[in-house]
Amino acid sequence: MSGQSISIAAHDGGSFNAYLAKPESGTGPGIVIVQEIFGVNAHIRSVCDRYAEEGYLAAAPDIFWRVQPGVELDYNDDGIKQGRALAMKADLGVVVKDVASTISALRAMPGATGKVGVVGFCFGGRVAFLTAARTDVDVAISYYGGGIDQHVSEAPSIKCPIMFHWGADDAGIPAAQRETVRVALAGHDRAESYVYAGAGHGFNCDRRASYHAFAARLA
Numbered sequence: 202m203s204g205q206s207i208s209i210a211a212h213d214g215g216s217f218n219a220y221l222a223k224p225e226s227g228t229g230p231g232i233v234i235v236q237e238i239f240g241v242n243a244h245i246r247s248v249c250d251r252y253a254e255e256g257y258l259a260a261a262p263d264i265f266w267r268v269q270p271g272v273e274l275d276y277n278d279d280g281i282k283q284g285r286a287l288a289m290k291a292d293l294g295v296v297v298k299d300v301a302s303t304i305s306a307l308r309a310m311p312g313a314t315g316k317v318g319v320v321g322f323c324f325g326g327r328v329a330f331l332t333a334a335r336t337d338v339d340v341a342i343s344y345y346g347g348g349i350d351q352h353v354s355e356a357p358s359i360k361c362p363i364m365f366h367w368g369a370d371d372a373g374i375p376a377a378q379r380e381t382v383r384v385a386l387a388g389h390d391r392a393e394s395y396v397y398a399g400a401g402h403g404f405n406c407d408r409r410a411s412y413h414a415f416a417a418r419l420a
Contacts, residue, residue, distance in 0.1 A: 207260070207306075209302055212302050213295075217263050218241075218262075220241050220249055223258055223312065224254070224256045224258070228313070229312065229313075230258070230315045230317065230318075231258045231260070231307030231313055231317035231318070232320060233261070233300055233307065233318070233338075234249050234261040234321075235261070236265075236321075236322065237284070237322045237324055237325060238274070238287060239275070239276065239284050240271075241262075242274065243408070244406050245322075258310060258312060262302075264291065264296045264299055266299075267295065276410075296328055297331045300319060300328060301332070301335075301338075304317045304338055316339035318338060319332045320342040322406070325344075325346070326347070327343070327346040327347060329341045329346065330346055333363050339361055342364045343364070344420070345403065346365070349378070353385035356382075356386050361391070363389070365395065367394070368404045368411075368413070370401045371400070371401050372401065372402065397416035400413040
């Protein structure tokens, strides 16, 4: 499966790049893949490729383009330091609007057959939650999204189905934070939350030491 770089018009002018992978048929529903703090790197591109193999038009926008476009960081201490600095500089509200622009671009794309969802990892998991709360995305999935507990006041705005995947051994997201999010969405009949025993932060990424193959497949 080979992808391509496309340009997406931003809501406030200018444009940003996204990696797009299409199924062999060239048609399918859309999915926006929101990166970790490490950028649209080889791992995120491979996630898009796997979704394309399942029949989706999968796009990963460069959500750090306003701070440092085209960043691709390694999974090491230096990469974590740089990624956290970029995340601190990024305006979450504007990031969500850029994701919304990506959703609109996918809906309008030749070959699009229906709804568009969002799947986010790490920092992107937080963005996926906010996308569900602030846009008309059709479904949202958050993997180990740190900081979501700071936004639970927006939970009542979420009308679409939403799913959370957490690692039980995630040192950065303790059980109390996961519970805060679960309770905030307890009245949402299409909210699901899963915690994976033995899995830590980043368990879905096969390029990280924390990769947990069983949890990743199950999720």
